[in-house]
Amino acid sequence: MIRLILLVILLLLSLLAVCKAPAYYLWLMAIMVTEYPLIFVGISVLLTSWGIWNIPYRLAGNVIGIIAIVLFLSPIVRAYWISKSLKQDMVQSLSGADTARVSYPYRQPFSLNKLIASAQPSQFKTHTYVNYPDIALKLDFYQSRVLGKRPVVIVVHGGSWSSGDSQQLPELNGFLAGRGYHVASINYRLAPQYKTPAPVEDIENCIKYLRKHADKLYIDTNKIILLGRSAGAQIALLAAYTLHDKAIIGVIDFYGPADMVWGYSIPSNPLIMDSRKVMVNYIGGKYEQVPAKYVACSPLEFVDKQSPPTLIIHGYNDVLVAYEHSRRLNEKLQQNGIQHYWLKLPWATHGFDYNINGPGGQLSTYAVETFLNTITQ
Structure with a gap:
């Protein structure tokens, strides 16, 4: 359950990579999410990998974790395409x-x-x-x-x-x-x-x-x-x-x-x-x-x-x-x-x-x- 809650939090944070921040402190977090993406990718990968074992809500956590990883990676991918x-x-x-x-x-x-x-x-x-x-x-x-x-x-x-x-x-x-x-x-x-x-x-x-x-x-x-x-x-x-x-x-x-x-x-x-x-x-x-x-x-x-x-x-x-x-x-x-x-x-x-x-x-x-x-x- 703790893993699932943490992954949901990460998923919500990952939305800042594609959406505008709705409040001041979330704007500050958006800078971190979009310009230090590897930190959040690493945390998401670790928590998602935890689901290899048979734990409660494994499938839901894995799906949420994978979506969060993709969103956290999106600034890197988009920067790469612009750079080309x-x-x-x-x-x-x-x-x-x-x-x-x-x-x-x-x-x-x-x-x-x-x-x-x-x-x-x-x-x-x-x-x-x-x-x-x-x-x-x-x-x-x-x-x-x-x-x-x-x-x-x-x-x-x-x-x-x-x-x-x-x-x-x-x-x-x-x-x-x-x-x-x-x-x-x-x-x-x-x-x-x-x-x-x-x-x-x-x-x-x-x-x-x-x-x-x-x-x-x-x-x-x-x-x-x-x-x-x-x-x-x-x-x-x-x-x-x-x-x-x-x-x-x-x-x-x-x-x-x-x-x-x-x-x-x-x-x-x-x-x-x-x-x-x-x-x-x-x-x-x-x-x-x-x-x-x-x-x-x-x-x-x-x-x-x-x-x-x-x-x-x-x-x-x-x-x-x-x-x-x-x-x-x-x-x-x-x-x-x-x-x-x-x-x-x-x-x-x-x-x-x-x-x-x-x-x-x-x-x-x-x-x-x-x-x-x-x-x-």
């Missing part, structure tokens, strides 16, 4: 007529061996990049391990515009430093004390700081890329599309809200997050009170034919920032003929890249590296 065409898909999307323009890594986008690998920590130095009268903002600088003046990626953390810091999800920063990119992971002014467009102003000041210290930090100031996650992606996109800085040669959007007007009209599941309250704290009022501000901080409103190349990465099962945001941004980029690529991850939820070696983490890291290699040539 990812290289070619990115070449077609980013190259235009000249396929030689796309520079992709000489490795496979997805590897089973990497699923059991651990990310290596990377060293960084902290710098104060701007002093306001009431606050000083710092950035963590990951030095490129390739010599010479190198491009710099400015990373903007997530956290609903009100939390998080520069040391959030550092594994990608260290990976990119190893691939020849400087990374400046920044702190910015947080809501509700500070409202939009304060974080965009912070990015502008970060760029000024990096330019001023470019010789000391070995930065190629003609090649600046913005990367943001969630709320940080909204900030990065808005900065890329509104600062009109020719040195910003690309922007990378991890599951960011691109249409704040539409996002307010369709709030997220209240059992996971009160998205309207989050937006009000950041923007400074309800949409009915300050509609122009919602338009002003919607990145897709500012896409035009001069916008920089864009990489969009989003999981279909995202329960915090709707997948529709990326569909709308992708459509706007297509309409304006902007070089871009949208990596769609059918099983992934918000924050899937917590594990850089998980199914979604591997594919997104490959896409980021390919995108950076291409736009910095």
